[in-house]
Amino acid sequence: MREIIVALALSLAVGSASAAEKEPPIRFAIFGLTHDHARGFIPKAIGGQDAQLVGIIEPNRELAERYRKRLNLDKSLFFSSLEELLSKTKVQAVATFTSTLDHRRAVELCAPRGIHVMMEKPLAVNMDDARAIQAAAKKGGIQIIVNYETTWYAANQAAYILVRRQHVIGDLRKIVALDGHCGPKELGCDPDFVKWLTDPVQNGGGALMDFGCYGADLMTWMMDGQRPTKVMAVTQQIKPHLYPKVEDEATIVLTYPKAQGIIQASWNWAVSRKDLEIYGTTGYLLATRSDGLRMRKTNGSADSEMSVTPLSGPQADPVAYLAAVVRGQIEPTGPSSLKVNMIVTEILDAARESARTGKQIELAPAAGQ
Numbered sequence: 001m002r003e004i005i006v007a008l009a010l011s012l013a014v015g016s017a018s019a020a021e022k023e024p025p026i027r028f029a030i031f032g033l034t035h036d037h038a039r040g041f042i043p044k045a046i047g048g049q050d051a052q053l054v055g056i057i058e059p060n061r062e063l064a065e066r067y068r069k070r071l072n073l074d075k076s077l078f079f080s081s082l083e084e085l086l087s088k089t090k091v092q093a094v095a096t097f098t099s100t101l102d103h104r105r106a107v108e109l110c111a112p113r114g115i116h117v118m119m120e121k122p123l124a125v126n127m128d129d130a131r132a133i134q135a136a137a138k139k140g141g142i143q144i145i146v147n148y149e150t151t152w153y154a155a156n157q158a159a160y161i162l163v164r165r166q167h168v169i170g171d172l173r174k175i176v177a178l179d180g181h182c183g184p185k186e187l188g189c190d191p192d193f194v195k196w197l198t199d200p201v202q203n204g205g206g207a208l209m210d211f212g213c214y215g216a217d218l219m220t221w222m223m224d225g226q227r228p229t230k231v232m233a234v235t236q237q238i239k240p241h242l243y244p245k246v247e248d249e250a251t252i253v254l255t256y257p258k259a260q261g262i263i264q265a266s267w268n269w270a271v272s273r274k275d276l277e278i279y280g281t282t283g284y285l286l287a288t289r290s291d292g293l294r295m296r297k298t299n300g301s302a303d304s305e306m307s308v309t310p311l312s313g314p315q316a317d318p319v320a321y322l323a324a325v326v327r328g329q330i331e332p333t334g335p336s337s338l339k340v341n342m343i344v345t346e347i348l349d350a351a352r353e354s355a356r357t358g359k360q361i362e363l364a365p366a367a368g369q
Contacts, residue, residue: 026326029055029091031082031106032098033067036193037120037147041095041318042071050323053077055085057094063192082109091115092326095147095318099196100203104129104136111140118145118322122213122348123341125204130345134338143325144338147318150179150214150274151335153290154308157315159278160334162285163222168295169280172259175222176277177215180207180266185242198243205352206246207267208235212351215263216344218276219254221335227343228254228261231350232360238268252351 028051030038045053056073058064059080068075079085082094093116096106103119110117117137123146124130137144150156162168181187184194196202203209220226231254235247242248249268254261276287283297293306310316314324324330334340350361 023323023327025050025052026092026323027052027054027090028093028095028322028326029053029057029079029082029085031057031094031096031110031117032102033058033060033063034099034192034196035097035120036189038067038097039070041097042067042073044317045095045319048319050320054089054091055079057082057085060192086113093118093322095322096120099199100125100209101129101196101201104132107133107142107144108136111136111142114140114142116143116145116322116326118147118318121146121148121217122204122209122344123338124345125202125209127345127349130342134342137338143332144341145318145322145325145332145336146217146338146341146344148214148217148335150218150276152311152315152317153274153287154311155287155289155291155293156218156276156335157311158306158308159276159285159287159293160222162293162295163278163280164224168283169278169285169297170282172222172278172280174260174262174277174279175219176262176264176279177218178264178273178275178277179211179214180264180269181272182269183239183242183248183267184210186267198246200246203246204348206235206243206250207248207265208233208250208252208351208355209348210267211265212250212252212263212348213344214274215252215261215265216254216347217335217340219261219263220340220343220347222278223256223259223261225340225343226256227363227366228256228347230255230360230362231347231354233351233354235355243267247355250351250355252347254347 045051056077057079064078094110096117096119098106103124107117124133184197233252236249237247239248250265252263278285286294291308294303295306296303314321314330325332350363354361
């Protein structure tokens with residue numbers, strides 16, 4: 001049986017596409033180019049109506065020139081520092097494509113100036129930096145958005161509604177996230193990206209951070225912000241000749257009072273994956289691609305294939321979302337929010353410690369609990 005989910009995910013949007021189109025485009029800058037996700041983000045930003053790119057901050061002139069030629073950009077867009085950019089033009093937000101270690105610096109530079117910050121996942125390399133980001137954002141009155149590719153999957157958005165709002169598979173018992181690819185070097189990532197991504201200081205780890213964050217983010221969202229009570233992780237260096245400083249394989253197990261989460265993060269898979277399995281007391285949901293779901297219930301029926309309509313409005317892509325946040329039409333929630341990603345960082349911190357010590361890490365109750 002084939003079911004069609006009509007615009008389920010759209011109910012998550014607070015603003016509307018038509019409302020956003022009536023507003024002038026926001027003025028934003030790119031902060032850093034060492035993250036390869038900038039390759040896809042910049043063309044989308046330039047081609048859209050929600051945002052106007054007014055500057056790119058990148059002190060590495062060779063890297064900046066490579067991007068300029070690759071994307072046929074005007075030389076006048078490039079600046080060596082935020083201060084230089086702000087001396088020439090005004091910006092309302094930045095989209096950050098630096099190393100994860102530099103996220104804190106970017107926020108601490110932007111927050112006092114009232115500039116909102118969107119960064120590529122994950123939020124921070126550790127909880128110390130995450131807390132500093134949180135404090136700077138609060139003091140500066142700015143919004144923080146953490147950009148995950150999986151946030152904009154219509155299947156994930158629909159799964160959240162089916163699980164949390166419609167309760168179609170009962171109470172959650174297990175979530176399995178499978179996120180990985182063949183490895184950044186094998187995939188042909190830019191050398192500037194690979195350099196920091198495989199550095200335990202600048203990235204906070206290897207595959208555990210690079211792909212473990214996806215599962216931790218989606219699980220925290222699906223669990224409605226509930227923190228796990230225990231974290232256990234096992235990591236390996238299957239390819240030490242390629243990645244001598246960091247792990248390239250990681251499995252993280254999260255224990256909740258009445259559920260379990262399993263995160264499989266890898267730089268060793270022949271096929272790239274960003275899949276999610278959600279098991280409840282009365283059925284399961286499998287999101288194995290960005291726009292489709294499969295559900296099976298305990299009534300004995302066969303698997304039901306479910307097509308999900310594409311997202312639109314602020315929930316459709318990171319540029320539209322950033323614009324809506326800057327305009328004050330929505331506040332970051334769910335996978336993109338600082339609240340969820342503080343928990344994600346806590347999980348990743350505990351996973352690193354568990355892998356290092358070989359012990360299960362118990363998380364202390366949150367303040368107020």
